[in-house]
Amino acid sequence: AGCSTGQETTSGSPSVAPVEGKISITYLQKQGDQEYFVGEAAGAKAKAAELGVDLKVVNLGNDANKTVSEVQAAIAQKTNGVIVVVPDPAVGPQVVQTARDAKIGLLTSDDQVCATGPDPASCAKTDLVPRVGFSGAQMGGEVGKRAAQEYTKAGWTAADTRIIAAWKQDVTVCGDRVKAAKEAFDAAAPGVRTLEVATDNTPTGAQDKVAATVTANPGVKHWVVWGCNDENVHGGVTALRNAGVGADDVIGVGLGAYLACKDWGGTQPTGMKAALYINGRDVGALAVQTMYDKLKNGKEMPAEAFARTTMVDAATWKSAGVTCN
Amino acid sequence: MTSASRPTGDHHPTGAPHPAEARPAGDRPGADRPRSDRPGADRPGTRRPPAGPTGFADVGKHFGTVQALTGVTLDFPPGRVTALMGENGAGKSTLLKILTGDHRPSTGHVLVDGERVELRSPTQARALGIRIVPQEPEIVPHVSVAENVHVGALPTAAGRRLDRAELRRRTTADLERFGFSGLLDPELLGSDLTAAQRQLVEIMRALTGEAKLIAFDEPTSSLSEHETEALFALIDRLRAQGIAVVYVSHRMREIFRIADRIAVLRDGALVGVQDASRTTEGDLVRQMVGRDLSTLFERRAVATDRVVLDVRDVTTDHVRGVNLTVRAGEVVGLAGLVGAGRSELALALAGDLPVHSGSITLDGRPLPPGSPGRAIRAGLGLAPEERKDQALFLHRSIRENTSIAVLERLRRLRFVRRSAERDLARQYADRLRVRTPSVEQEVRTLSGGNQQKVVLARWLARRPKVLILDEPTRGIDVGAKAEIYRIIADLAEQGVALVVVSSELPELLGLADRIVVMQGGRVTGELSRAEATETAVLRLAMADDITTTTAPGAAS
């Protein structure tokens, strides 16, 4: 109590003592109403039930400010560990500081966080918070690679092909993904021009924006579509179909596979040629397990642990375990 | 009373009541104004004595294609009451709005103390000492009467801190001085005021601060005799202080009671200005209307024995145990002073206010409570008192405003028959002499009296079995009044049962077969046509007041 400048804080590595008795973990997720994160929450809950851990899942939306509030609230609730998917990596240091002050465990999932600065990309390795998830660069790379394969297989030329990259431009991790996709694609099949389409990451938003973009480029014969998530790609592919572009002239590579699988379950030919299946459930479960090991047994958290990603397509999605509702 | 003792008294223009100030015969008594030594005299425009006249020089005004005023040259000498008369839509309110900077003239200009001024806003006019009591009171709903009165000029203590004690004290003092003290509680919220109370607030508002000219635009249209007298006493005092007073009214009696000179407008042009003592009612009417009018109204009694409306022991929030029967063809007048509960009774009958006990039957069947819609369908119509708040759709046309209560008659398969609707609107607009280029005109652009006619047109067109008219002739000119009386008489002859609420006694005396007088929410008596005289009505209307305090202003 009393007065404080706010600077009397713990620094250096957190010393989290192993917990006696029932462990309580709080899972803070950005965009908790999106399909992927809903899955992640479900996986985490299932794992928590299995381990006998008390787990609370909180949706942060896109709100960096709420992130800070919810970390504080979790601490006020005497939680033992916080797993967080930050809406913006810039809020990371604040989260780290708060968690360290309270001497609780901190693990990030999906998006990276740096303890000393806003940008994980320019962060010393040792300052990165342990993380479970997928790598944005890796995911983007996979998408770009597969798209390039399909492109080569189709035998299109750079002159009459355009790439549509659709994402919400103020979401940092989206930018990382499409950038990686582009790099991977260019490495395998150089010279194809990319049209960047600003969307709101929703299927209808992507559909409307891509439709407009298609209008603006009437000479293009073939299209490659990727984006930040399945919503973008699916919306883009739908827009192309509505514009009269045949399924054979579209290579859509989704990210998530939860909307792509719907097309594959149908009977019509689709431009969705493949999608990177990332299973949120796995990430959620892995994150809870990692935190549990740390809190229960004092086992150090690995700097990075990745869940499986699988590239699936119309032929393989069922066997890969994609569930479609 | 206390006002005389004010040392500097610059907050109020009222002060030193001269015993014999009524109608000073001499012109331009500007030099002997008692307030010439006041602070604030250094402000531009308030220099005394005035270097020249205050008024209009060749002022014209048009709204789109409507020419509201043409070439009006008129001045308002200090210490005199200049009455402004004219038919509805003649341009009186427009003229006053120009004087207060609310409208800007299309041609000509305003003079203040002989100087040409460009009034850009009411603020500027106020600073020059020009005040107006507008025709439609503008009340701030969720603040107290005290703040309403002093809006824009709240008393402050150190810094900008609002001095609530001073505010309340000033308001209470003013209420007392103006003779309104029993009628208005300074703590009452603006939204709870009755029509008359709103008007009083507007009057008090104009009287705060330093004024050299005060214009009253139909200030008595919803006041009864009692408050009217208090107001006249007040105006007498203003005149004695050398303030120029402009007074607009359609009530002849008032004009001759208070005015020194009378200016008549017709179709936006000034017809003439004459001394009140040298003119007659007939002259004025001729000037205003352009022809003679038989202002004398005699109604034949056509009442039958069939009781249409039977009100038994009705009690509402402020009305207690009212009994009232109205027969087919009968016109019953409801008289009373401000707050007597007449409007409340009318609203309760129309289903808009809850009836706590008692019964109301219409044509032998109980009137369904709780919804004006049901009451209307059962055959009861109410033309409410407050045209702007309770009746008009200001942004819709005359046509739509007239037809709103008769749409079920005008529609075919729910589609409104436009031509039938337009004919109906035009028929009533013609009969009631609504001054407008077409019935498609938005109602907000009409003059006050013409708006009132639209309200009446709606209910006359509806032709219910029982028609309640609450202050039907508020702000209506003599010519149209006669027509409205005629329509009322027609309706009565057709067997409609009518209840007319009015604060204008001569009107009630002329119209009603029977007058029911209310006071404090109760019926204090009933007078047949033969028994009804002004004194008799007033005695019943003030039955209690005689024993309790009478407002001091009313004495004069």
Next chain:
Amino acid sequence: MTSAATPPALENTSKSTARTRPAGPLGAIAGLGGQNLSLVGALVAVLAVFGILNDNYLSWNNIQVIAEAATITGLLAVVQTVVIICGGLDISVGSQAGLASVVSAMAFTSAGSNAFTGMAAALAVGALVGVLNGAVIVYGRVNATIATLAGLAAYKGVAQLVSDGRAQGYVLNDAVFVFLGRGRIAGLPVMVWILILVAVAVHVLLKYTDIGRNLYAIGGNDTAARLAGIAINKYLVAVYALIGVVAAVAGILLTARTGSGQPVSGSEGLELKAITAAALGGCALKGGKGGIGGTLLAVALLGALDNGLTVQGINSFWQNVAQGALLVVAVVVQQRRSGDRAVGLPG
């Protein structure tokens, strides 16, 4: 007893002078043009600028794209106009559409791929939600803004609960949904026809029936409307029910367009767009004023702008700035034209 209020004597004289504006639905276009000239001007300007910048912008194809993209917003803007005219507001339209979208897809799936069951369920839920909104406002005496703000959260939550937060079902195997989402009649997308149908119906309702009159009256002066015998409560509940139903139509179209029931995605934020369109189209938010013509023009203007900015490949950040600036300019021009005196607060 009071059937013929018009004395026959006047019948003839009036005929000759009666026509101040053309009557009947056909007059609508004329009336619309005069009233909203500045919107038409803005629309023409936008079309011209982007048409010059880009050859394909004014192609029939792209016009259709614009129209289709604007349909869902357009539907919601039309009903928003109605509720604003009668002095209310509905901030929950987006959530209602999302709920309907999910319900349509799920009912479709569980009824063994029966499109009509899906749609009927969505419409029923829409009507229910609308009546609930109306009842809360009218009988709960809750300010419309607050009530529908509450609805915004609550119906979104319900949609998420029902769907578990996931996109539900897949309807593009079904001919009816495919027809709704991709079909064409007389060269125009089916979706656009639906918007036209709804807009014309609502326009006729507002302008030519006594119901419409009463709605304007309620918004213009509710006390006066009540005293004139209009059953305000009934009208308000009906209006909110209408909104619910039309929002359900929007939700069904959302499902048809995206192929599955979307609880949130695609419908979030539509309320603001709908209100923007209505306000830009000339609705006074105080009620009593406005019309479908203006709203549709505003929808078209915003849609054309949106599409044009994307066609030109303009960064979404600039798009925000441009949209905000244009909105202000359009209204300022409108005000200048109308030449109202600058008195009091702008309505």
Next chain:
Amino acid sequence: MTSAATPPALENTSKSTARTRPAGPLGAIAGLGGQNLSLVGALVAVLAVFGILNDNYLSWNNIQVIAEAATITGLLAVVQTVVIICGGLDISVGSQAGLASVVSAMAFTSAGSNAFTGMAAALAVGALVGVLNGAVIVYGRVNATIATLAGLAAYKGVAQLVSDGRAQGYVLNDAVFVFLGRGRIAGLPVMVWILILVAVAVHVLLKYTDIGRNLYAIGGNDTAARLAGIAINKYLVAVYALIGVVAAVAGILLTARTGSGQPVSGSEGLELKAITAAALGGCALKGGKGGIGGTLLAVALLGALDNGLTVQGINSFWQNVAQGALLVVAVVVQQRRSGDRAVGLPG
């Protein structure tokens, strides 16, 4: 000129009867309690329910967390109250806060980590944006809702452009920002003190100065205010400038809290929360009515509810439903208590 209008004779008599309500800022609490009893009731109920369900809910720690989490919304709700009272609305507050956040962090960085430069720049930009809003509304004659809807898009776009859509700068190396974000005075977070300060200042302004009373007059009846010589335009511009400045304060706190300038994240959607709080706190959206007390109570209620639902581990979907339902219930109860006649539309 109206300074000494009091005749001495009356001075004494008035003293005794003048006090119907306690004057001075201290009376605030009393007035607040009576006026918003149902909000207090709801708040107590929420605190009690969650306090029983969860041992830590009523801990001093958690109370502080609630207060801190509500601060930024609270600041915006306070100024929203002011603008609603004078008959306007500001939908762009969230975007303004976002812009200020970015500006504060960027100016801080480019001034070589000078916190005061950062804050001054943010406040200046806030005032500028506020004046711009006011000018568009007053001189452009644009309806406040539309003007600030446009601002919502435009200022967000500007913030994104300035920041390239990313979080900017890093301020947690700076003592001043750290103090703002994490410091404490007398056991209360600095942020909460700032809210208290602003709220008290605005409350005093509204209730105890003629400026405040004039604002009520403007919102209650702008014609009356204008005819009474109140310079409506000046007041409105000033109010919007005040909003801009307070939104900038909120933006600075946002920066301090999150550690960097956030163009969108953390400020998006705040407008709706601020308006909800103001409306729930008793502001009539038509203007002329409301007060800071009610708004703060509403902010507290919503914050306590939010925290409680999370603390109980309630799924965010259910939270939406619960929040919507509770909002309605709170208002219905309020209406029942006030016992107004159900006539016309609920204000």
